[in-house]
Amino acid sequence: MTVPVELRLEIQDLMAEYCHLLDDGDLCAWPALFTEDCFYQVIPRENHDQGLPLATIRCESRGMLEDRVMAVRDTAMYEPRYLRHVQGAVRMLGAEDGVVRAESGYAVFETLPDEHSRVFNVGRYLDEIVRDGGRLRFRRRICVFDSELIPNTLVYPI
Amino acid sequence: MTVPVELRLEIQDLMAEYCHLLDDGDLCAWPALFTEDCFYQVIPRENHDQGLPLATIRCESRGMLEDRVMAVRDTAMYEPRYLRHVQGAVRMLGAEDGVVRAESGYAVFETLPDEHSRVFNVGRYLDEIVRDGGRLRFRRRICVFDSELIPNTLVYPI
Amino acid sequence: MTVPVELRLEIQDLMAEYCHLLDDGDLCAWPALFTEDCFYQVIPRENHDQGLPLATIRCESRGMLEDRVMAVRDTAMYEPRYLRHVQGAVRMLGAEDGVVRAESGYAVFETLPDEHSRVFNVGRYLDEIVRDGGRLRFRRRICVFDSELIPNTLVYPI
């Protein structure tokens, strides 16, 4: 792999920031980790593997990410909850034409009021990362999740 | 971020050592990962977010860490158990005046005799790391945990 | 520790590849991550700690890994399932005579049809890694697992 050390660390920083923004509930800052013309999708492994296009969350631009943030914050009704992302090792798949492709496994834990923390969603990220406006951003992030039987609702992005 | 590569890896080593000492049950070696005047705290997210000072574990010095180790080893009564830490990506928050600040998500799994492993405690570490006596140590480690409803007891440090 | 940065990243790549091959169900590619004369073992912590030799999986060569792959793919009967590995920080234990020794905690999540994802197996890898045929490979990987009460079956390698 020809990804230089510094770039790898910068990618790691991007991913760490992603996890922490979501886990701190800092949803508003989250769309800025994507490019304007990004594609973000959370899709059950079943659909992904069979080539079925339906996704649980489908955003075709940073604007749609922002619309989702607004919907989650201002219109949706749900119990308060904590999420916690723990991401595994990143597998670099290549760097060409300024685009780094990578994949990584993740586990997200959910804690509802008065309940124990539980495994909420596990799967893998399929990423395309580019330099844009002076920093790395996701041009494409597909979350393919194993946890097809979703425990009630998937309120926040994965 | 201006944290050089070597330092980042050294920080990673410190964190890996932390996890492994606790998971191997090597409690006696654990206080040495902290400075003499350290502050270590395990606190429910609820208290932390509301500014309530009460912590589940509160140690104001390495001596208090050692007192806790002695109490756990020599005075406390509990069922044997295994713990397993899996830490997520580290987010570097800054390096100033010889202090590196970082945060990272974690998940701790507990295995009791005759039971399946379970999600025991998830949350994040808020760290201040310094070089002290030739190696990196935690000057401050705050574990803010999501898992406010603790499954029975929190015998070992997180 | 005297493990240079590039080698550490290469080790990380090996481990990431290991996780992803197993999680993608790409079992056939998995034995190639080991040397011909490798030793791979999945062993309950109880046996490991007491010095009892019995392992849940014991492979004394890459051939035995391949035999296990064939058995799992062609002869065994089991419900379809997804596995997901999330590996924690790697602790470098030393590099001598071309052998790097390392250990790392891991959590494996299992998803059965019509069920939620669950913590399946947590433990630690004890590794010996060598350069062999132009790439890094495991000469020895021992998975010592905490999760002694296995949830039904351990079909795939850990």
Added chain:
Amino acid sequence: MTGSAGNLLDRRWPEEGVHRVPYWAYTDEAVFRREMERVFCGRGWAYVGLACEIPEPGDFRQSAIGDRPVVMTRDLEGGINVVMNRCAHRGVKFCRARRGNARRFVCPYHQWAYDLKGNLKAVPFARGVKRQGGMPEDFRNEDHGLERLRVTERNGVVFATFSDEVEPFEEYLGPMLAWFDRVFDGRGLTVLGYSRQLIPSNWKLMFENIKDPYHASLLHVFLVTFGLFRADNPSKVRLDATGRHAVLVSSKGEQRKSDATKDMENLREDFKLKDPRLLDPVREYREGTVAMLTLWPNLIVQQQSNTLAMRHLIPRSADAFELAWTFFGYDTDDAAMTTRRLRQANLMGPAGFVSVDDSEVMKLSQDGVRPSPDAAGVLEMGGREADDQDHIVTESTIRGFYRHYRDVMGF
């Protein structure tokens, strides 16, 4: 009535009648077990799947009716069959793949082999080995097939029943048939994908929720804000004669305050989409921009703007049910329409801007009723009867549902 569920039900419904629902109905496992027998596996046509999911001979797909696993198959003659996923020998849930194609089903345990209709075709070693062992002389394969259900298909949708007595499907639907045919008009269907969630509440709360037009303009700020559903939009509810089926139909209004929205506090006039492609509905049906059809015992047909979905209710216990979504379109859809459906799917499913509200409120309902089995819900909006109404300020269809439920359950 078997002994298992029969003895424990000295439960009594509140005297007021169907405008009260006692909370034990949502939490008592004995009630649940009786529901599995009488509601899901009794006199009724239960949803199983779409015919387009098993287009080719040999295609099969797992499904469920109540808590019973079934397999829907396309036999070699092209017919659709539904059989219990339970080997006639010793009960193994033999079919493990969620879907696939096979000539026959072979149970893994002793390889009893069934054809796609469920007939037992082969029992290994039935005549013994080397003249030893084997099945008794009088053992006849014909007596040991899989349990087969009666099956009906209408315009691509497959239903099955354990009952010998239930009327033909068209009759069973009664006046709902036209609403069914509104979406299933004979065009080919295309599955866009699946979504599944486990909702920690009693399954009946899902029916109540969809039959309840009253909540939509109050709970769903997103819907209201974009005028997709409002109390002042032209709307109506219709029931069949028994009350078990119902439909709720409404037409999109505008995104502004009106006289009649004074009670809708959550209306957010200022809310604008940054990427309006998210919500760019095109009218598809003559009447209504939304129609939610609830069919006893286990199906909701959802048409909300351009999202079409089967919502299949699979109860797991008194406290939880699986909601299995099959999103679909028509084979006449162009690429733009398919993309539109996929985008609007952001409103539905476990992460949907609208349906998250419902799933969450169902959990809160279950949490609320659990410790109070002897209390009861009050369903008096729109009166105390269960009749058709030309507005949505009513709980009429819920009352209809419980009228039939009480009949069936003997409460």
Added chain:
Amino acid sequence: MTGSAGNLLDRRWPEEGVHRVPYWAYTDEAVFRREMERVFCGRGWAYVGLACEIPEPGDFRQSAIGDRPVVMTRDLEGGINVVMNRCAHRGVKFCRARRGNARRFVCPYHQWAYDLKGNLKAVPFARGVKRQGGMPEDFRNEDHGLERLRVTERNGVVFATFSDEVEPFEEYLGPMLAWFDRVFDGRGLTVLGYSRQLIPSNWKLMFENIKDPYHASLLHVFLVTFGLFRADNPSKVRLDATGRHAVLVSSKGEQRKSDATKDMENLREDFKLKDPRLLDPVREYREGTVAMLTLWPNLIVQQQSNTLAMRHLIPRSADAFELAWTFFGYDTDDAAMTTRRLRQANLMGPAGFVSVDDSEVMKLSQDGVRPSPDAAGVLEMGGREADDQDHIVTESTIRGFYRHYRDVMGF
């Protein structure tokens, strides 16, 4: 007695009486359900929270009595109210935030709005929309408020009851009132923080544990080693007339062996703290350095050196209960005292040097009794009566607890 919990209890208490406790009392879910009705929601004042948690008008905080969720509110007149967290419409647990401030409660489902006292103030579309639908003419908001409990506050502590018959709180506490007032002396209280654990045992084992002074000098090596509690310290137990409440009082001794410690094998004379700031107690009350007050049905008031905590028992099932800790101090505390309390909190809670022992032993008790419902515990230390005693070598207060328990439960 409702039908649900009434029919299954042909359980019989051992003939010996209260010095035996049958193990089915800890494991039978039917017993548990009856406890929810009779013990927690019957004749008794149940702990809800501290008044200082809701200082301002509109402040509210979720809590629970038995398995029932409640909300404690401060109304606009400054009064404290406790209402069930269950919408009067269709049962939704409407209050979702753990605490907050609101003018009124609006149920998310259909936005029925209640004031802070639980009165139903508004039903959206009650009069219909465009003259259609709405509630029946005879529907009166007054009949559909939240279920309200009777409330009492004493010196900053809030109790509530479902009962119309229970005596006033002061009378209810009887001789325990003085012990209550010892800690709650009228000074303002300050919450230092919360801690919560789910203990996998029956809730009664928690009461047994705290009422049991016998174990403290044997199980808790840390306590004994530092002389915080020892069998040879001056100590006593007191009960009220019914036996339901009790207090255990003791005074700190020294960290050395004595004649009377020969049975205390675990004493560790050599144990010294590396950082003695951890344990630097200051005497706060005239009598006793530790006093553990157990109040029927759901509260333990803990005063151990300078850690003060309410321990609120919230049963979840026969097999598990939540223990919700509220650590507090006085508004007269200086910074040094606050720090002292925070440091000493290392002894208490889910990671406490002392209370870990108790939580673990409760799990081991539950594991021990679960498979042996027909066996029974033996409580004969200090005799077979339930009387006041001037030492702690006794299980007297546990016997007192079960005397009352049997009365209430009808065993």
Added chain:
Amino acid sequence: MTGSAGNLLDRRWPEEGVHRVPYWAYTDEAVFRREMERVFCGRGWAYVGLACEIPEPGDFRQSAIGDRPVVMTRDLEGGINVVMNRCAHRGVKFCRARRGNARRFVCPYHQWAYDLKGNLKAVPFARGVKRQGGMPEDFRNEDHGLERLRVTERNGVVFATFSDEVEPFEEYLGPMLAWFDRVFDGRGLTVLGYSRQLIPSNWKLMFENIKDPYHASLLHVFLVTFGLFRADNPSKVRLDATGRHAVLVSSKGEQRKSDATKDMENLREDFKLKDPRLLDPVREYREGTVAMLTLWPNLIVQQQSNTLAMRHLIPRSADAFELAWTFFGYDTDDAAMTTRRLRQANLMGPAGFVSVDDSEVMKLSQDGVRPSPDAAGVLEMGGREADDQDHIVTESTIRGFYRHYRDVMGF
């Protein structure tokens, strides 16, 4: 019969008899509770462990009989004892370490101390402290020992019983004794290691599985492919007079197709091991290369080629049981034999090439029968009797098991 399990069993066995097994027998918790009393803790010798696990005086090891935790100890005279892991005081599961060495057991709660035989030796503060408190005058330690079981050991294997009436072990085994002695021939045993799995099915399915030779040549492609077990190998099944015990014996054949394998579809002639060391069996016993001995109520002795294992069944609920494997060899084994056993262990346990199939099929069985309590399995292979047979095309031994089961359970 205690009240707890007595009242709910109006279950009736199918009229056909033991060649039908009703599915409620696998799922009903009331049936399960009766099984714990009658099957596991009734008239029968239950497996506890191997004597070599506690070689020295003071050695102990936790185990279980049914759902009851027990401790197996070696007393100071060298005798083996089995006691309930439940303190006689208030029920604490006092022994926490899985194994260890101790002079006596001290319960953590109040330090009641027992010797290795379970006699109560010391009660702290029994005579009070400073002349206050303590146990009543008439309290006698002799009345408050641990519950002790009758114990028997044969050739290194330890069994225990709660029953006073059960016949001596040798008589209890009847004709199975010779098969038992075949493996346990008096040589010393060496534990190679443990393996534990929680199988999500009823425990009886495990016995059915091992008693069922019919499945082995069909389900286990690995076994068949390598000729370790085939329907056309010389084989037989034997039962004792009651039907509760049985043995299945067979001899290794070759890895090729034969006339009699036409029904064995899964045979893979082409399959070759890349590292043949994995499977290099050496014959150890005169008769049979595999013998699976099932002993009522909780033991399977597995001898498959050179893997020897005790499979200990520990039921957890109607829906799940723990399978605890103890792999062992003989103290006469050389290093090559030990390595051989360790390699062949790849076939067994939770990841075994053979036993994975069984564990998975048991889960599928439980999933299949759960929603159909009123259906029944059909066990007619090899006839409808429960007799010895000289082939393995039979379910005779399963029928034998259920004949005894019905007797014991009163069905």
